[in-house]
Amino acid sequence: MTKIILLVEDNPDDVELTVIAFKKNRIANEIVVARDGAEALDYLFGTGIHAGRDLNIMPTLILLDLKLPKLDGLEVLKRLRENARTKRIPVVVLTSSKEQQDIIESYNLGANSYVRKPVDFTTFMEAAKQLGLYWLVLNEPAH
Amino acid sequence: MTGSWFANLSIRAKLLWIILLTSIAALMVVGLAIVTYDSITFKGEKYQELSTQADLLGAISTAALVFNDPDTAKEYLSALKASPPVASAILYDGEGNVFATYRRSDNAKIDPPPVEIDGYRFKGDDLLLFRTIYQGGEAIGTVYLRTELGFKKRLLQYAGIVFGLLIGSLLVALVLSTRLQGLVSRPLLEVTAVAREVIDHQDYAHRAVKHSEDEVGVLVDAFNQMLAHIQQREAALQAANQALQEEIIEHKSAREQVTSLNETLEQRVAERTAELESANLELEAFSYSVSHDLRAPLRAIDGFSILLQEGYQDRIDQEGQNYLQRVRAATQRMGHLIDDLLKLSRTTRSEMRPAEVDLSALAETIANELQELSPDRQVTFSITSDMIAYADPALIRVVLENLLGNAWKFSRNRSEARIEMGTMINNGKTTYFVRDNGTGFDMQYADRLFGAFQRLHSSSEFEGTGIGLANVHRIIRRHGGQVWAEGKLDEGATLYFTLSEWRKPS
Secondary structure, X not given: OOOOXXXXXXXXXXXXXXXXXXXXXXXXXXXXXXXXXXXXXXXXXXXXXXXXXXXXXXXXXXXXXXXXXXXXXXXXXXXXXXXXXXXXOOXXXXXXXXXXXXXXXXHHOOOOEEEEOOOOHHHHHHHHHHHHHHHHXXXXXXX | OOOOOOOOOOHHXXXXXXXXXXXXXXXXXXXXXXXXHHHHHHHHHHHHHHHHHHHHHHHHXXXXXXXXXXXXXXXXXXXXXXXXXXXXXXXXXXXXXXXXXXXXXXXXXXXXXXXXXXXXXXXXXEEEEEEEEEEOOEEEEEEEEEEEOOHHHHHHHHHHHHHHHHHHHHHHHHHHHHHHHHHHHHHHHHHHHHHHHHHXXXXXXXXXXXXXOOHHHHHHHHHHHHHHHHHHHHHHHHHHHHHHHHHHHHHHHHHHHHHHHHHHHHHHHHHHHHHHHHHHHHHHXXXXXXXXXXXXXXXXXXXXXXXXXHXXXXXXXXXXXXXXXXXXHHHHHHHHHHHHHHHHHHHHHOOOOOEEEEHHHHHHHHHHHHHXXXXXXXXXXXXXXXXXXXXXXXXXXXXXXXXXXXXXXXXOOOOOEEEEEEEEEEOOEEEEEEEEOOOOOOHHHHHHOOOOOOOOOOOOOOOOOOOHHHHHHHHXXXXXXXXXXXXXXXXXXXXXXXXXXXXXXX
């Protein structure tokens, strides 16, 4: 069973760069992309466009942007932490913001990590490598 | 009221008493004078009478004495019966022996006194008289006469008359004075009544009527003048009171106006505060948006530039590669600028939480951090110990990071770089300073040091966004302090700052 990464990101450039960054680091896991908060919840709870999805398959890691259309990242985080199926999935907040209030609020809502997307793509690739190595290889998730 | 009972009497009673006492005194004096005069003349008359009788008796008794014939002498003496005032008489012979006696009534006791020389004297209510009888120049005997004057009786009569007169004249005086004293007391009583009226009703328009030109008239005039004066004063006072009242009303209305203005002002302040808060919120949203949205395209530019550089290496020549490198550098720089701008805006927005801060320890920490970042550099730090300030710890850290970071950056061309931080008293205020022996600056641009994006060095010389000192300036201003710089090109710079001393807890 492959470990799935759920990438919640509305910016197509960022989606592509993130996917490339993982590929270039030889992280071959399947990456499911949700373009907004609602779509992310649909995927996680098997509703909307993801109705009927096999809910036994859950992502091993969620990469969550905060600034999203419809439902923002913090709201998504809150909802998935309230649900028994999703509450133990590691969530890494991956965002542009370095605002203290965002960081505090994310941890308050149960984020496992907070990584700021650097402007420098080489740095970003390094971050993607570290994240993949840590959360997909080293970290032991709860099943 | 003080004084004797007399002083407290009404003027009417006083006048009555004065008239009565004066009348009594006058009558007493007159009565006394009359009685005195009468007693003197009465006594003189009695003496004359008695003296004549003694002479007469002596003349007719001469023969009886010469011939030693007491019976005849007694007969002569008996003739005194016709003169009732003589109570007793005695005839003495030449040797002073009793020769003959007489008494008017038998029960009258006769106790013959010894012969005295000529003269008279009063004894009790009696007049005694001795008269020597001469015969041819030789004393042959003495006559003694005693008469009862009835003086006391007469005096009593007089006293009765005087008393009667006194009573009579007092009655007359009482009637007269009752009638006449009105002339004196009525004007006074009138003035008194007016005075009482004035006092009771506070009405100074009353006037006393003047009846005469005497002292009471003068008093009435003076009283009326005084009333007129008081009336004027009262009017002036009332006018002043009126003015004062109006002033008070004006004052009150002014105060109400101020209060209403204050309320309006408070309302406006509240409105402005709300506006400001909403503007702040907007600004925050804007900053948030900037930090998110402005960086995302930069990431894309940088990311795809790299992908171009790496993935299409064979199709892009060296010049193209170079251009892509410059695109990436500009992108990074833009990223730093955005970050610094956000820092600056955060400096202005964040809430101040002042506390005691050990600036010395903080400076040491920052110095160590700088050294760790560039372990190759040889910099001598000299930081004064125990500099304690009252400031927001996070913000003051930004200040020291910038000042020490600048000193570190601009002294990197020195083989023996020195950075000093200390304190001094300037114009009575504790002033902190950070000094370096670095590249310094031209003093004519000193005022441009603290403006945002203002730089005195090119980016190729020294990197930076020109935000650091602008940030320092804002933070120090928020602390109620001042910041300024001194420097000389190629000799180093000193940055000074103060913190508001009143913020220190006592």
